[in-house]
Amino acid sequence: MEVSDAARLYVSRRWGVEPLYSSFTHLVSRTPVPGLNSSRPLEFSHPIHVDNCRLFNNGTCWPGGGAFIHRHFSAILYLNSDFDGGEFVFADIVSRKPTVRVQPRCGRLVAFSAGPENPHGVLAVRRGTRRALAMWFTRTGRQREEERLLADIYLRDSSALEVRRMVSLLERNFERADKLV
Numbered sequence: 001m002e003v004s005d006a007a008r009l010y011v012s013r014r015w016g017v018e019p020l021y022s023s024f025t026h027l028v029s030r031t032p033v034p035g036l037n038s039s040r041p042l043e044f045s046h047p048i049h050v051d052n053c054r055l056f057n058n059g060t061c062w063p064g065g066g067a068f069i070h071r072h073f074s075a076i077l078y079l080n081s082d083f084d085g086g087e088f089v090f091a092d093i094v095s096r097k098p099t100v101r102v103q104p105r106c107g108r109l110v111a112f113s114a115g116p117e118n119p120h121g122v123l124a125v126r127r128g129t130r131r132a133l134a135m136w137f138t139r140t141g142r143q144r145e146e147e148r149l150l151a152d153i154y155l156r157d158s159s160a161l162e163v164r165r166m167v168s169l170l171e172r173n174f175e176r177a178d179k180l181v
């Protein structure tokens with residue numbers, strides 16, 4: 001939580017965007033792509049894409065079809081270095097050829113605006129496990145990560161009334177969902 005807040009504040013100051021909220025945070029582990037060989041040097045663990053619209057083959061990017069249009073900025077913090085491959089790349093939006101390569105080194109943060117100005121992807125991991133914390137930030141208050149508000153309260157006081165209320169609401173929802181299956 002502290003690390004992702006630090007990343008959010010960095011992005012907020014660097015781009016002069018205030019307020020900026022965390023919208024989604026997740027930990028991603030990537031292992032080697034099966035069947036890799038040297039005749040295919042441009043394999044991807046995560047193909048070239050844009051974070052807040054759907055990228056088509058002709059280079060147009062559509063802010064529909066379930067795209068996460070509220071994601072305004074992206075940041076990735078690399079958590080280890082003991083793997084091969086897995087470079088982060090920015091790419092040309094039409095040819096999808098990498099234009100800039102970044103070595104994901106432990107402690108390095110890559111941050112960028114999440115639109116079609118920044119198509120990017122991850123080259124194939126060739127050995128080991130690549131671990132990264134992926135974070136998306138939004139200017140839209142109602143898209144903020146609710147789990148974070150809850151976690152904040154929980155970390156302060158795990159018996160807090162709001163937490164208990166929220167947990168029982170979730171349990172009730174799960175029970176209802178179970179009955180539908």
Ligand SMILES: O=C(O)CCC(=O)C(=O)O
Pocket residue numbers: 028046051076088104120121122132134
């Ligand atoms: O792991 C990375 O370096 C980038 C991940 C990414 O682009 C994404 O999850 O949208």
Ligand SMILES: [Fe+2]
Pocket residue numbers: 049050051074120
């Ligand atoms: Fe991405």
